[in-house]
Amino acid sequence: MTHAPAxxxxxxxxxxxxxxxxxxxxASARTVEVRDSKHTALPHVRMAPTxxxxxxxxxxxxxx
Structure with a gap:
């Protein structure tokens, strides 16, 4: 089993x-995540690097 990089x-x-x-x-090799720095516990947006x-x-x- 391979693991995605952290x-x-x-x-x-x-x-x-x-x-x-x-x-x-x-970012990781497969995902970029964006979040509000004031509300870090709220959900964040996740997308492909492209x-x-x-x-x-x-x-x-x-x-x-």
Whole structure:
């Protein structure tokens, strides 16, 4: 049986920290997770790395 690699530690976005609207991200080879840094016990969003890349691109271009 093979085990999926453990996700990395949560990293706080330096961009959102300046606005006090922080999100945290952690990644493994198969998954990227995003959560609200103020409410870490609440559910978080989990997606494939390619979907996360598309999400970030859409944010950068003001499409969300």
């Amino acid at each position: 996700p990395s530690a949560w990293i706080t976005s330096s961009y959102s920290a300046a606005q006090n609207e922080c999100v945290q991200v952690r 979907a996360f890349g598309q999400f970030v691109t859409a944010l950068r271009h003001g499409n969300l």
